[in-house]
Amino acid sequence: MGAESNKSALAKLSLMIVIKIGGSAITDKGGFEKARKARIAEIAKVIAGAAEKGNEPLILVHGAGSFGHPQVIKYKIADGVRTKKQEIGFAKTHASVLKLSYLLMREFEKNGMKVCLFSPIHFILQEKGKIKEFDTLSIMRALEKKITPLLHGDVVFDTVLGGSVCSGDKVVSHLGRKAKRVIFITEVNGILDGKGKTIRKIGREDLEK
Secondary structure, eight states, rough: OOOHHHHHHHHHHGGGEEEEEEEHHHBOTTTSOOBHHHHHHHHHHHHHHHHHHSSSSSEEOOOTTTTTHHHHHHOTTTOOOOOOHHHHHHHHHHHHHHHHHHHHHHHHHHHOEEEEOOGGGTTEETTTTEEEEEEHHHHHHHHTTTTTEEEEEEEEETTEEEEEEEEHHHHHHHHTTTTSSSEEESSSSEOOOSSEESOOOOOHHTTTT
C-alpha cells in the first residue's frame, strides 16, 4: 500500500472514538492467563449499548494483563528477540494475547456488535521498540463496512531488535493523535502521572510525549 493511501486513512481517524480497555480491568494480573469474565461481559454490554445509541465509529483496543506479560518475562523478550528461546517466547506471547482477544470478541458479538480482530503483529513494524510503520487502511475498510476493529497489545517485528513489545497503550497513543476522542476503561479513577495523581484531561500534545 502506498504512503498516500495510508495518509488518507489516518486523516479519517479524526471522526473516530478510540476506547482503551485496560488489561488490569479484564484480567487478574496476579494470575496466569486469568480473565475476569464477569467484568468482560459487563464492559462489552456497556460499550455495545453506547455503540447502538451513538453514530460515531469506534475502535477498541485492549491491554494484555495476565495474558502475554508472563511470557514476555519468562522468555526475556522485552529487549528483543535474538535467540531460539526468545523466538519461541515471541510466538507464545502472541498466542496468549489472542486467547483474551477471542474472549472479548465473543462477548461483543453476544451483545450484537460486529467486531473484527486486528492483531498489531500484522500491520505494525517497530524500530528499537518504537512504532516505525502503522498501516491503518484495513482498519478503515472495516469501519466503512460498519465493523468495529478490536486491537490489542502484542509483540511485533522490529527492524533492529528482531521483535519487540507493542503495548495497547502504545497503539492507543498512535491512534489517539488523530482520533476525535480517546476513552480509557481502567481499574483506577483516571490516568495517573508519575506522582500517582489523576490527570483530568489528556490532549493530543500529551499523546505525542
